[in-house]
Amino acid sequence: MVPADLRYTKEHEWVRQDGDIATVGITQFAADELGDVVFVELPAVGATLQQHGTFGVVESVKAVSDLFAPVAGEVVEINGDLVAAPELVNMDPYGRGWMLRVRLSDPGQPAALLDAAAYESVTHG
Amino acid sequence: MTDTPALAEGEPAPRETPLVATHRVLGARLIEFGGWLMPVQYRGILDEHRAVRERAGLFDLSHMGELFVEGPGAGDALAAALVSDPRRLEVGRAHYSMICQPDGGIVDDLIVYRLAAERFLVVANASNAGVVSDLLAERIVAFRAVLDDRSLATGLCAVQGPRSAAILAPLTDVDLAPLRNYAAVEGQVAGIPALVARTGYTGEDGFEVFVEWARTAELWAALMEGGRAVGMEPCGLGARDTLRLEAGMPLYGNELDRATNPYDAGLGRVVKLDKEGDFVGRSALERLAVAPPTRRLVGLTITGRGIARHGYPVVRDGRASGVVTSGTQSPTLGRPIAMAYVAPGDEEPGTILAVQVRDQHVDAVVTPLPFYRRPR
Numbered sequence: 001m002v003p004a005d006l007r008y009t010k011e012h013e014w015v016r017q018d019g020d021i022a023t024v025g026i027t028q029f030a031a032d033e034l035g036d037v038v039f040v041e042l043p044a045v046g047a048t049l050q051q052h053g054t055f056g057v058v059e060s061v062k063a064v065s066d067l068f069a070p071v072a073g074e075v076v077e078i079n080g081d082l083v084a085a086p087e088l089v090n091m092d093p094y095g096r097g098w099m100l101r102v103r104l105s106d107p108g109q110p111a112a113l114l115d116a117a118a119y120e121s122v123t124h125g
Numbered sequence: 126m127t128d129t130p131a132l133a134e135g136e137p138a139p140r141e142t143p144l145v146a147t148h149r150v151l152g153a154r155l156i157e158f159g160g161w162l163m164p165v166q167y168r169g170i171l172d173e174h175r176a177v178r179e180r181a182g183l184f185d186l187s188h189m190g191e192l193f194v195e196g197p198g199a200g201d202a203l204a205a206a207l208v209s210d211p212r213r214l215e216v217g218r219a220h221y222s223m224i225c226q227p228d229g230g231i232v233d234d235l236i237v238y239r240l241a242a243e244r245f246l247v248v249a250n251a252s253n254a255g256v257v258s259d260l261l262a263e264r265i266v267a268f269r270a271v272l273d274d275r276s277l278a279t280g281l282c283a284v285q286g287p288r289s290a291a292i293l294a295p296l297t298d299v300d301l302a303p304l305r306n307y308a309a310v311e312g313q314v315a316g317i318p319a320l321v322a323r324t325g326y327t328g329e330d331g332f333e334v335f336v337e338w339a340r341t342a343e344l345w346a347a348l349m350e351g352g353r354a355v356g357m358e359p360c361g362l363g364a365r366d367t368l369r370l371e372a373g374m375p376l377y378g379n380e381l382d383r384a385t386n387p388y389d390a391g392l393g394r395v396v397k398l399d400k401e402g403d404f405v406g407r408s409a410l411e412r413l414a415v416a417p418p419t420r421r422l423v424g425l426t427i428t429g430r431g432i433a434r435h436g437y438p439v440v441r442d443g444r445a446s447g448v449v450t451s452g453t454q455s456p457t458l459g460r461p462i463a464m465a466y467v468a469p470g471d472e473e474p475g476t477i478l479a480v481q482v483r484d485q486h487v488d489a490v491v492t493p494l495p496f497y498r499r500p501r
Contacts, residue, residue, distance in 0.1 A: 035154075035166055035169055035170055035363070036169050036170055036171040038171075038432070038453075038454035039431070039432050039454060039461075041431070041483075057483070059432050059454075060170075061170040061171065061363060061367060061453055061454060061456070062165070062170065062363050062366070062453070064432075064434060083430075
């Protein structure tokens with residue numbers, strides 16, 4: 001079960017919209033697939049994200065995976081807790097494991113992403 | 126994020142150990158490794174790694190190659206085929222060895238057990254087992270010895286960790302107390318005829334138990350039951366890799382390959398140039414033993430922010446030095462560690478190098494191997 005109030009991408013990122021601000025992370029499915037997350041590399045505050053562009057890297061013990069921006073905009077905040085505690089991505093991917101907050105270039109963008117039901121069909125497909 | 130690639134199309138289906146169904150029931154994630162479908166993790170690599178360091182872990186190693194060489198000329202045959210001298214082994218003992226090409230390049234690294242005066246067991250890596258079997262067959266032709274490749278007839282489970290003797294002892298008629306490191310003895314485990322060896326690839330005390338293929342699942346079940354009380358975990362290849370890296374042990378395909386000779390890898394002590402008789406690679410290895418090294422295998426501790434991975438470049442003051450062969454976040458040390466080949470002159474412990482992680486240079490310091498040594 002994925003949270004119903006979020007939007008999703010096929011690449012397993014989630015977006016929580018609050019006006020023109022979007023919070024971004026990776027899904028529980030993604031975190032489980034990766035295994036124990038031991039390192040997260042995020043862009044600097046002020047960086048500009050292109051939709052579908054890479055915005056960072058998440059590493060498990062074994063694997064390195066790129067993170068793709070689900071929306072375009074300017075990074076206004078990153079989750080500094082992930083430096084010391086990357087395992088938050090596994091423990092609480094939709095909460096304390098969030099990755100960054102973006103000021104949306106187009107506040108209409110998240111609505112065009114997958115809803116919870118559509119994302120669930122991706123992970124069960 | 127990107128998905129982990131599945132099996133490439135067009136590859137033959139991987140082989141399965143007798144334990145694949147068991148792994149699935151335990152919730153393992155299975156991957157193709159060395160031509161085999163193997164568990165990479167069950168509950169999680171970090172949990173499994175810690176279980177081995179603190180208590181015990183159980184590994185399915187049935188993919189390894191078991192090559193028996195037997196006959197009055199078996200010792201001479203192996204001495205001619207390998208870089209070590211198995212004739213020097215006492216019965217019941219084992220040593221680390223390598224099989225090399227004529228140019229000294231490493232075909233595989235091996236454990237050789239002397240089971241009887243005229244009977245040896247050579248254990249090869251899964252991905253190389255076929256090649257090693259073929260090469261051994263070729264190289265022993267002139268000797269009074271026969272090769273019996275029992276790779277697909279032999280199951281192997283390893284119990285590793287400080288509690289492994291306590292787990293195994295009640296299940297076996299083998300007296301484990303006098304069984305030394307790199308020693309092996311035949312006996313029974315859970316009523317199954319077995320070869321019990323005090324060997325492993327984790328840096329901990331532990332045992333490798335070889336049994337008949339068809340009885341591997343029975344052995345696994347008995348070991349799992351025996352380990353329950355001490356919190357033993359089934360462990361996959363992911364933990365096996367982080368454990369061996371902390372213990373500073375090379376992995377074929379990472380630190381060792383055909384373009385690498387034993388001296389490059391700091392394993393010159395394994396090559397017995399003083400042994401009697403010719404062996405494949407001797408003349409090349411005699412030259413390499415005294416030639417100035419072209420590269421050095423070192424340990425690196427990453428002091429900057431980033432994880433060094435296989436293939437990442439190593440630099441010193443902006444000039445190229447070498448390449449990372451293995452790297453991960455060390456579960457025990459809580460920081461990233463790596464092994465790398467670096468330029469001669471850059472190998473002294475304490476030397477400050479950098480690893481290129483994507484577009485950044487991340488500081489690293491040369492660190493003596495192993496990174497982790499078990500408390501005794």
